[in-house]
Amino acid sequence: MRYPFPVGRSDFIQGDEAIARAAILAGCRFYAGYPITPASEIFEAMALYMPLVDGVSIQMEDEIASIAAIIGASWAGAKAMTATSGPGFSLMMENLGYAIMTETPLVLVDVQRGGPSTGQPTLAAQGDIMQAIWGTHGDHSLIVLSPATVQEAFDFTIRAFNLAEKYRTPVVLLTDAEIAHMRERVYIPNPEEVEIVNRKLPQNEEEARLPFGDPHGDGVPPMPIFGKGYRTYVTGLTHDERGRPKTVDAEVHERLIRRIIEKLERNKENIISYETYALDDAEIAIVSTGIVSRSAVRAVKILREKGVKAGLLKLNTLWPFDFNMIEELAEQVKKIYVPEMNLGQLYHLVKEGANGKAEVELMPKIGGEVHTPMEIVERVVG
């Protein structure tokens, strides 16, 4: 297999470009998109690479059609991705729900910019956290990843595909305008170094007959993709294990929705990822995600120099969310600070997790600039 970019060495590229290359290495062979700042560079890279690796890159008439097309492609057997920013992300909510309901593996990249509405197209924000987790209607669960560096944008994209395939679920990669356009050293691995997970396919007729069942007891049914003679019927209506619509049966609805939520919930430990810095003996904790974490690390270093026992918890996944871990942290420290580029979203999750065991304080910042380390430091030392 020939790749349209150098592999097995480091490169100096933008976050958007890193996501495109990672997708190709993860096995993505279908991309549908619509132009939007600051996510267009992902699409442009895909447009350049896809035909060369015998994949498809197509520009749809809007974001609604883009996510629809990748769901179709996923059922036709392809690993598929789309990327957008706030306004397009809002348009995708309808079919994101469809992908959750039909348990369709796909990767959706949302490069966050200032909102609501058209807002600040070129500037970074973290205002889509709640939408990524709760944006589509109805009870549901999905996976949300949040990188802080270009290398993480690359690594998490590969992980996003693997998690999508493993758990038959849409995965949202929540990045932002800052990471999108920042150039950074990234190691692009050789294809053989990349761990690839492929979706479970039915092993026999019985499994194929139950595309929404739980034959392996792990909550994740094998996926009988189209064209293999399984004659699978897929619907966004509430459906039984065979996929037959059962729209007024409370028991079927509850069984289906609970399984979709629980297949992620019970695999939480394998999905949730975080990093800590100087947290072991910390009395002050900072909890952050994405680009802000980089300011937070620096702030912790400065605080430690000043004799303040500060530590950082950097969340790489935003959903599923480990509320227990936050509670344990709250028992250890006196106070938790949550710096984020919005007026309080992650803060609410952290506060719920802390469960009153420690004070939780929001450090909001909006307008497009990342918090500087000193802004965080000054807030902590007063």
Added chain:
Amino acid sequence: MRKEILFSGFGGQGVILASVILGRAAAVYENLYAVQTQTYGPESRGGASKAEVVISDEPIDYPKALKPDCAVFFSQEAYNKYLRTVREGAKVIVESDLVPHRDEEFEKKLKVYALPLTGIAEETTGLSLTMNILTLGVLTAWTEVVSREAIEKAVLDAVPKGTEEINLRALHKGFELGEKARTEGL
């Protein structure tokens, strides 16, 4: 080792490209960590333009410049806006023809190398556009933030096919000027 380099000027001078080449030299050819970020003015052409490169031998946390160790000013507007953000003792390169009004008081705290870079580029290659590459040469030889081999390779990666020779000429002229500054202890 954390080094912060600021490039600034107006759109069309190749400010961003220069910063990308420097970052690339560090990240790809020196195996260092490097981050490049940029901000544009509101207009896509001719507006103010600023780029930052952070280079380090360990993973880089905060990706923006806190107090630049080195700065390049290609316009009066950029000079006025960003000069006072650099740290004391910073090495500063100024395009002297484009920055006629200087803050002599503040410059006393810095090491300033002011040159008519555009004119020198024009003289060297016949193309004033090569000014950004020439400046990279000055910067590399003066500060030794990356090696000359690394910056040379990164320049060759970045410039359009067919312009390699002319750009290398600009770069080498820059090395010469930077070398002079270094040996003179500027």
Added chain:
Amino acid sequence: MAKEIYSTYPMVKYLRKEALPTALCPGCGGGTVLNAFANAVDQLKIDPKDLVVVSGIGCSAWIASPYFLADTLHTTHGRAIAFATGVKAGLPDKKVVVISGDGDLASIGGNHLLHAARRNIDITVILVNNFIYGMTGGQVAPTTPFGAKTTTSPYRNIEHPLNISETIAAAGASYVARWTTAHVYQLIESIKKALQVKGFSLVEVVSQCPIQFGRRNQMKNPAEMLRWFLKNSVPVSKAKNMSPEELEGKFVIGEFVSRQRPEFTEEINKLIDEVQENFGLKGE
């Protein structure tokens, strides 16, 4: 220099001076469209207070907004016509004009364009077709000519462009015309007609984007693009006798339809009257 131009340009009275200069790139066709629109308004002696200008997202959405000194509603991507429908229904006496681009009105907003034409609601749409997404950096549009290069069709476009004027004429509009920025006088006349016609009117303006489109398609300067328009323009009357192959890559210019059809706001008000009459609510 800009100040001098403002002081001598007669149409400046229709512009928000504090917002100038416009954010459009040098050589953009958007200025021509703004100028044509201002001239049409001027010649018809329309009081700008009687105008509401609505736009979506993209470079062309910035042609009138915020520069044109009337009520201006700058909306979400693709939805300008849906917003305009509400404005017109609420203010049937005002002239409601949508000025936006091809990607905005015919790609993401294609459905609203179709349905407004079907309803034949009395709004005027000036659709600036530059074959490209200019603002986001030159991606392929549903209007991009077959074979043209863009950032998302780097190996040349394989899709066929949507003939917007022809499609909207079929959908039921009262007035449809297409010109290029090289046909300024005809363009002004068509905008005037469109503003006067009762019902949905569309004026499609083929316009140059030298930066995002021209540069990638061997036409770096705006004049080259205007020459390309002139060389390939074919009047509607002549195009009728040409085969699809002969029309490949041509710009058919002129009026496609100009007709009287029942108009939405009139029909809805008629219906309201009838219903009130029926229920004995009239005059209460």
Added chain:
Amino acid sequence: MYLKSAYEIRDKYLRKDMLPTIFCPGCGIGSALQYTLRAIDDLGLNQDEIVWVSGIGCSSRVPGFVNFDGLHTTHGRALAFATGIKLANPDLKIIAFMGDGDAAAIGGNHFIHAIRRNLDVTVILINNFTYGMTGGQVAPTALKGLRGTTAPYGQFENPFDIADLAVSAGANYVARWSVFNYLQGINSIKKALSKEGFTLVEFLSPCPISFGRRNRMKTSPELLRWYQKITVPLAKAKNMPPEELEGKIVIGEFADRDRPGLVREYEAYKKRAKKMMGWEE
């Protein structure tokens, strides 16, 4: 033409465990479905290589009843999903079964853009002038004066002519019949399924419950008689002035052409990309 018995078609192609269908007595969807299945049967197409796609509405429930791969999607979006399936696996044949509200109102944009791209798909469009499933609201196809729950005093908007729109947007094959024209219907579907690119067969289809009842046509036969009254064959319509055609619906074959389909264009595109990058001669 010899017609197989309806039972034979039913047993071969329908999912028995899903029957009976949800369709009301007198609904025309069953007829259009039968014509489609007969066309598939006549052409001898492989049941395992066809995917049925649909959106939301009565007609969109069809993929649930037929024993094929099927994707029942969101309202209006079926053709966007179909784009992904077809391009990701070009060996699959796609049939999109859609209603008028689904295809022409909320999905109108996907519809014209799929046509413009010449996506390889056959659309069977059930036009019953109404939203049957949600209780009889007016659709953008409703002729002036027709009633619906959201136009209790009669539709005041102008209607869409879907077939006409598809022709101007560039479809390879476009035909319209009423479900009463069964032979023409089957033949048109066969033609549509045999061509590359975008093909459309529109059926005027009775909805006595949600539509007929509100328009003084309580039964299906009444609706069929009305269709006969308002439909005009294309050959005849050509010589009629617009005034006479007011309130009429033209039936027949409106387009039959052979522009290359999206799949073929994309295959050529991939080759060109590799050539431009020097990967292939």
